[in-house]
Amino acid sequence: MSSESMLNFTYIVLSIGLLIFIVTCIRFNVLLRKGKYRKGSKKDELRRHFEAKSYIPIASIVGLGLVFVIQYMARSSVINDLNMIIFIVIAITLFFIMLFILPEQLVILYCKYRFKSFNFNKQGYLNKRV
Structure with missing residues (x-):
């Protein structure tokens, strides 16, 4: 492989990553404005469902897909x-997974600095709403 083809490959991967980040930010912003992340919403129920379940079946499918991609x-x-x-x-x-998760983590970080109720007190409980 030449250095030119490696540079083109790098530019393509970075461009796809930027596109994933922008689309995910727009999607997350739209969902936040519609109130899809409020307590009791479908997103909240789905998140609670996945937090209670095991990720082994999903990890197996993703791992098998990666094996096929690597073999190809x-x-x-x-x-x-x-x-x-x-x-x-x-x-x-x-890299792509981290770019997909980054917008949600940035919003959580913003909320931790902006709102006192997103932080824990010394006893380990969430602070009261102010």
Whole structure:
């Protein structure tokens, strides 16, 4: 692989990452404005459902998908080192997952600084609403 093709690959991955971040921010903003994250909403029920369940079936499906992607890349790539291909796929996947989660985490951080009721007191309880 030439350095030019690696640079093009990097630009494409970063562009897709930027697109994922922007779309996720817009989606999260729309959902917040519609009140989808309020207590008792469908999002709240879905979040409670997933917090109570195990992620093993989902992780198995994602892992199997990654294995197929890595096998395809190993067969059609110029890179012969399977460990390097696994590292590249896992790194890019984690990059995209973090960009998908980042907008929600930024809103939570904003709320922790803006509202006292998002923080815990010394006894470990949430502060009262002010």
